[in-house]
Amino acid sequence: MFARSARIPFGLVGLAACALLACGEPEPEPAPAPPAAEAPVPPERTPEPRASAPVPAPAPPAPAPAPPEAAARPGTPAPAPPSADSSLSLEELGQRIRQTPAIGAFSKLSLKNDLDDLVDGLRNYHARKEGDLEDLHQRYEALVLKLITLLEDDEPELALALTRSRERIWSRLVDPVEFAKLST
């Protein structure tokens, strides 16, 4: 569907930041047509935890040595192992966010609009070495926060992965070399 999206002349085709969101996402046409008159809103459904799609497990962070007393204490529950996808690459994150059913089509497109604006700002910053990087960082953080908020109920693992990856993603975005790589 999102044919219009496909026609967008993305200056940064394949930009990982773009990959974070709805590139290729179906156009917001989610509605079974409501009745001609105003449709009553169905009662709010409480989000139920859904099994998230299996994710290729990236290399987990180096395991910390277990404290000996924890291992020695019988009956003590072992500390939860780090989630398999606790640290995802930008591309993996983008793919998962595009595919998640936890965010509606309008919301994805709105976030993508924000992201496009942010990427434009970063592109200008890298091209001219001027601009307010702190402002860009705040916009990035706000965008990540919105995403996490939308994901945390239905895709807690993805929200966690995003939380853990956000500094690394930002460091790639502000690095001109990395940014250029993402742009190609």
Add this chain to the structure above:
Amino acid sequence: MSRIAIALGLSLLALAAEAAPAVPEDLLAVLTLRGKPCGKIASFERKGESDYIVTCTDGHKYRVFIGPGDRVVIEDK
């Protein structure tokens, strides 16, 4: 046999319906993302493809649609 097929079909439909946020939830989310006060969605009316009129419980009314450049546009009504 046909009963099984019908039951299976209904189950699949139910799963599909649960897969994505419902329209009012998505509309409320996008209003929230854009900082538009709303409360909850009282009602919505589809005006066209990706074009909705939303009435909020706090009395605000918005048109939410996709404008040029595939940008989500929210107009106060």
